[in-house]
Amino acid sequence: MNMKILLPCVCIGWLALLLLASQKPEWLIDIPKTWDLKEIKRFHLPPPDTSVEVFYAPEEYYNSLPEHIIYKTYPVYVAEQEPEGYLDSIRALEPEVVFDLSQIKTQEDWIKAGEAVFHWPTSFSPPYQNSTSYIDRKETDVTGAPVTPDGLYPFTHYVVKEKGQVQIGLLSCANCHTRVMDDGSLVVGGQGNAAFDPELAVFVKLFHIPFSVLKKGVYQLNYVPWAPEVSEYIMDIDSADYLDMMSAHANGTMVRQGISISPTEDAVAVPSLIGLKDIKYLDKTGIMRHEGPGDLMRYAAFNQGMDMLTRYNDFIPMGVHDYTELPKPEEWDHPFGYDAFRYNDAQLYALAQYIYSLEPPENPNHFDEAILSRGETVFKEQGCITCHTPPLYTNNQLTPALGFEPPKDHYEKYDIFNVSVETDPTLAIKSRRGTGYYKIPSLRGLWYRGPYLHSGNLAKLEDLFDPARLQDDYIPTGYKPYMVETMAVKGHEFGMELNEEDKNALVAFLKTL
Amino acid sequence: MLIRSLIITLGFCILSFLSLAQEVYQVKTYEVKFLIKNAGITVEGSLEGLEAEVLFHPRKLANNKIVASIDPGTIQTGIKIRNNHLKRSDYFDVEHYPKISLSSLGFSKAAPDTILGRFVLTIKDVTREIKMPIHYIISGNSLRLDGTFTIDRLDFGLGKESFMLADEVEILLNASLERPKI
Numbered sequence: 001m002n003m004k005i006l007l008p009c010v011c012i013g014w015l016a017l018l019l020l021a022s023q024k025p026e027w028l029i030d031i032p033k034t035w036d037l038k039e040i041k042r043f044h045l046p047p048p049d050t051s052v053e054v055f056y057a058p059e060e061y062y063n064s065l066p067e068h069i070i071y072k073t074y075p076v077y078v079a080e081q082e083p084e085g086y087l088d089s090i091r092a093l094e095p096e097v098v099f100d101l102s103q104i105k106t107q108e109d110w111i112k113a114g115e116a117v118f119h120w121p122t123s124f125s126p127p128y129q130n131s132t133s134y135i136d137r138k139e140t141d142v143t144g145a146p147v148t149p150d151g152l153y154p155f156t157h158y159v160v161k162e163k164g165q166v167q168i169g170l171l172s173c174a175n176c177h178t179r180v181m182d183d184g185s186l187v188v189g190g191q192g193n194a195a196f197d198p199e200l201a202v203f204v205k206l207f208h209i210p211f212s213v214l215k216k217g218v219y220q221l222n223y224v225p226w227a228p229e230v231s232e233y234i235m236d237i238d239s240a241d242y243l244d245m246m247s248a249h250a251n252g253t254m255v256r257q258g259i260s261i262s263p264t265e266d267a268v269a270v271p272s273l274i275g276l277k278d279i280k281y282l283d284k285t286g287i288m289r290h291e292g293p294g295d296l297m298r299y300a301a302f303n304q305g306m307d308m309l310t311r312y313n314d315f316i317p318m319g320v321h322d323y324t325e326l327p328k329p330e331e332w333d334h335p336f337g338y339d340a341f342r343y344n345d346a347q348l349y350a351l352a353q354y355i356y357s358l359e360p361p362e363n364p365n366h367f368d369e370a371i372l373s374r375g376e377t378v379f380k381e382q383g384c385i386t387c388h389t390p391p392l393y394t395n396n397q398l399t400p401a402l403g404f405e406p407p408k409d410h411y412e413k414y415d416i417f418n419v420s421v422e423t424d425p426t427l428a429i430k431s432r433r434g435t436g437y438y439k440i441p442s443l444r445g446l447w448y449r450g451p452y453l454h455s456g457n458l459a460k461l462e463d464l465f466d467p468a469r470l471q472d473d474y475i476p477t478g479y480k481p482y483m484v485e486t487m488a489v490k491g492h493e494f495g496m497e498l499n500e501e502d503k504n505a506l507v508a509f510l511k512t513l
Numbered sequence: 514m515l516i517r518s519l520i521i522t523l524g525f526c527i528l529s530f531l532s533l534a535q536e537v538y539q540v541k542t543y544e545v546k547f548l549i550k551n552a553g554i555t556v557e558g559s560l561e562g563l564e565a566e567v568l569f570h571p572r573k574l575a576n577n578k579i580v581a582s583i584d585p586g587t588i589q590t591g592i593k594i595r596n597n598h599l600k601r602s603d604y605f606d607v608e609h610y611p612k613i614s615l616s617s618l619g620f621s622k623a624a625p626d627t628i629l630g631r632f633v634l635t636i637k638d639v640t641r642e643i644k645m646p647i648h649y650i651i652s653g654n655s656l657r658l659d660g661t662f663t664i665d666r667l668d669f670g671l672g673k674e675s676f677m678l679a680d681e682v683e684i685l686l687n688a689s690l691e692r693p694k695i
Contacts (some may be wrong), residue, residue, distance in 0.1 A: 383592045
């Protein structure tokens with residue numbers, strides 16, 4: 001070919017390539033690596049006891065776990081409102097894989113794929129043979145689990161991984177982060193209000209599950225190597241205690257792996273995921289930093305099984321050989337039933353995109369402008385605005401728990417608001433999720449959340465400003481530990497001396513955020 | 514001659530002592546307040562624990578002296594947790610710096626019944642010179658002093674830059690004093 005023609009062609013070709021590179025299609029993204037130990041050490045805050053060494057499962061171990069194949073899931077109805085022949089109609093369906101990376105081209109595709117991941121269970125029942133739902137109104141009435149007006153029980157899903165076989169799928173993100181509002185509407189990604197713990201108590205009684213199995217689970221979930229008093233307490237729990245404890249967990253609170261069990265606290269409030277994109281620390285104790293989708297991916301990987309493989313000195317919660325060695329995948333024995341699978345990085349990236357896309361429901365609260373204006377002024381006067389700073393209504397900082405003095409280097413590393421609000425320090429100090437801090441939560445969406453405070457002791461916003469809650473004869477309106485009849489809900493003593501008018505104005509304002 | 518000189522010198526000394534003694538005042542009541550804007554709302558706070566040494570005469574400005582300290586651990590802003598925060602290391606760090614001190618460098622006449630004082634103010638480990646107009650009322654043995662000055666809290670390492678909390682803090686002092694009867 002003539003050089004006079006070839007040269008311009010080559011130049012145009014290079015220019016076209018450069019142009020393409022500078023206008024990268026939106027689907028062509030750099031997916032962060034989830035199990036990157038350097039990043040994990042950066043994002044994970046240390047335990048409050050500095051003598052504790054923390055080791056994470058090695059990369060080879062993580063990569064050796066099989067990946068989830070994500071199929072379509074199907075809603076669960078209570079038996080009384082299940083469409084006739086519903087389960088049999090599902091059984092007749094072909095399994096349908098709904099996460100297919102090759103089909104993801106746009107940001108909307110990522111979000112849609114992430115929605116499938118969000119609803120994908122990580123634990124499955126044996127094939128369910130019955131023709132009607134496994135759950136009915138009698139059970140939901142006992143446990144207090146909410147159901148939508150059309151009979152939807154939105155916390156679990158059916159899956160078909162093999163034609164002809166329906167399984168009940170548990171432990172998806174949606175399990176805990178789906179809320180049925182009082183009007184029956186659903187808030188996906190909100191502070192979930194399933195009644196899993198009371199349900200478990202019902203199942204334990206119904207199927208006579210041996211307490212030895214449960215006791216091992218309590219140990220795995222809640223043992224804290226640096227808090228011997230917690231271990232002692234755990235060892236003393238008997239079957240009746242366990243059932244009472246689980247039954248006492250109000251909707252919106254639950255036992256979770258890594259939290260503590262003590263006479264004053266054995267549950268934690270479920271967080272809302274809506275608006276999470278702007279939040280710098282994850283979990284009540286801010287145990288993980290959140291600086292982008294990679295961190296949220298890591299958080300999901302940890303909380304869907306991997307955190308039970310973290311070693312604290314010599315203790316691995318799900319370890320074999322007296323909790324000292326990592327289990328082989330076939331040896332996984334997670335108390336919640338997580339199977340030994342992992343999400344792949346693309347699935348977790350999609351999940352993060354979906355969570356970032358969650359929008360709050362339309363706020364039905366409407367108040368007089370004068371009341372809201374007064375409420376906003378009270379919000380400023382009472383100093384709420386300092387920690388709960390607009391527009392996020394959090395300053396995205398960590399506040400030391402009562403009794404915890406931040407080490408000097410923490411002031412450089414973390415975002416610390418250097419005073420305690422003096423709530424119960426158990427979770428922050430005597431739990432595996434403990435960091436010595438509580439995250440200052442965002443107040444956005446308070447109206448569709450609750451119960452409030454880190455362990456959900458208060459059912460209503462008004463209760464927060466009730467000085468009676470500081471007294472020992474107070475009956476917590478939200479979650480109340482089974483061992484106590486009354487208890488003071490201490491700390492966060494703001495707005496306690498407001499007159500009724502200002503209190504109402506403040507609550508009205510908070511309900512509009 | 515020597516004895517006469519001695520008597521005269523001694524007389525001057527006694528007179529001078531008496532005149533100085535008359536300028537010493539003791540604080541009977543006081544208020545130390547501060548005002549700062551937070552989110553557009555003015556927050557008022559106060560401090561207690563004043564210890565002061567006051568020598569004052571409206572016409573003998575060169576002899577005037579005010580040395581005072583206050584305890585930042587007594588800070589009150591109306592919100593208990595905010596008070597606790599202000600005592601911690603990022604604000605007053607009362608564990609390591611239990612006193613705020615103010616010491617006069619000199620005074621000049623500013624207006625009728627008002628003098629302008631130059632002081633060094635020490636908060637934590639930072640010392641800065643400030644100027645404070647002081648209005649006075651003398652009535653018999655009683656003296657009333659009112660002074661106001663402004664600081665930039667960041668100059669003294671009191672918190673960090675913030676779009677919520679103003680940098681400028683207005684400090685208002687007043688004291689009722691009495692001259693001991695001789």
